[in-house]
Amino acid sequence: VSAGERDPPLEILLVEDNPGDARLTREAFREACIPCNLEVARDGIEALGRLRGEGEFAGTPLPHLVLLDLNMPRMDGREVLAALKSDPLLRAIPVVVLSSSEADQDVAAAYDLHANCYVAKPVDLEGFIAVVQAIQAFWFTVVKLPRGRLPETAT
Amino acid sequence: MNSMRSDARPIEILLVEDNPGDVRLTQEALREGRIRNRLSVVEDGEEAMRYLRREGEFAQAARPDVVILDLNLPRMNGREVLREMKGDPRLKSIPVVVLSSSEAEQDVVAAYDLHANCYVTKPVDLDQFVRAIQSIEHFWFTIVKLPPEESA
Numbered sequence: 001v002s003a004g005e006r007d008p009p010l011e012i013l014l015v016e017d018n019p020g021d022a023r024l025t026r027e028a029f030r031e032a033c034i035p036c037n038l039e040v041a042r043d044g045i046e047a048l049g050r051l052r053g054e055g056e057f058a059g060t061p062l063p064h065l066v067l068l069d070l071n072m073p074r075m076d077g078r079e080v081l082a083a084l085k086s087d088p089l090l091r092a093i094p095v096v097v098l099s100s101s102e103a104d105q106d107v108a109a110a111y112d113l114h115a116n117c118y119v120a121k122p123v124d125l126e127g128f129i130a131v132v133q134a135i136q137a138f139w140f141t142v143v144k145l146p147r148g149r150l151p152e153t154a155t
Numbered sequence: 156m157n158s159m160r161s162d163a164r165p166i167e168i169l170l171v172e173d174n175p176g177d178v179r180l181t182q183e184a185l186r187e188g189r190i191r192n193r194l195s196v197v198e199d200g201e202e203a204m205r206y207l208r209r210e211g212e213f214a215q216a217a218r219p220d221v222v223i224l225d226l227n228l229p230r231m232n233g234r235e236v237l238r239e240m241k242g243d244p245r246l247k248s249i250p251v252v253v254l255s256s257s258e259a260e261q262d263v264v265a266a267y268d269l270h271a272n273c274y275v276t277k278p279v280d281l282d283q284f285v286r287a288i289q290s291i292e293h294f295w296f297t298i299v300k301l302p303p304e305e306s307a
Contacts, residue, residue: 085270088268091267091268091270092264092267092268093267094267094273102300104303107300107301107302107303108248108302108303111247111248111249111250111302112244112247112248114241114247114270116272116273117250117272117273117295117299118299118300118301118302119298119299119300120300131298134293134294134298135298137290138290138293138294138298139273142275142287142290142291142294143273143274143275144258144263144274144275144276145263145274146260146263146264146267146274147260147263
């Protein structure tokens with residue numbers, strides 16, 4: 001287990017414009033064995049604002065993990081991925097793409113942009129919750145997340 | 156869960172590992188696994204890059220679906236392999252799972268900075284080592300959608 005009890009809660013940023021999916025994800029995470037705070041950004045602009053600590057998000061802690069939808073208004077997930085993975089202050093943050101698309105071109109493009117992994121959203125409720133819990137189980141208990149150096153806040 | 160590929164070919168895994176004990180444990184853990192896979196093993200970073208680029212004796216090598224990469228390797232270490240792979244347009248989409256005995260935060264962050272897909276520390280306990288491999292197998296081969304074969 002990579003996260004010890006003394007560690008502060010994991011910060012998760014969910015970037016998702018669908019309120020239903022955001023709510024289901026939050027519920028699935030509430031049952032996590034490791035304490036975590038889930039914040040939701042409703043589009044790519046808000047996600048980058050949070051990640052860069054801009055304006056109202058000044059002082060917001062950086063997430064340890066980002067869950068990213070692809071199809072969103074204003075700025076889509078591909079643009080968020082491209083910006084995040086080319087920013088020296090942000091690129092170490094693992095990004096799990098969680099998208100309803102199963103199209104090969106979307107999957108290939110996400111990996112080319114250095115998504116850490118791509119998970120297709122099951123359409124049925126139980127499948128969706130099972131997948132979110134599998135993401136959580138793997139990334140929180142098997143994987144070693146970058147916790148230490150991640151810059152305290154973006155300046 | 157979702158099934159990733161319509162064809163029934165086994166998942167191709169490239170293990171880059173110089174420690175024979177760890178190689179053997181990984182082989183055993185994957186052999187017991189539920190997902191049909193074919194594991195190829197290379198022992199240093201240079202060999203890994205030749206395998207991935209299908210050079211010399213590796214001309215017929217299959218493109219791996221996933222690479223499991225140790226960090227401390229002779230000749231060319233895991234960080235250099237990551238840098239080469241993730242900077243190569245034909246190879247960068249292949250997911251790389253770093254499997255290292257190092258728990259040092261600087262190693263973890265450096266690996267993610269170099270676009271490692273995830274970092275798993277090798278448990279010293281044998282049973283836990285096998286479980287870690289099986290967790291990797293389960294997550295990457297049944298939950299994740301791997302890049303399509305012709306993504307290069």
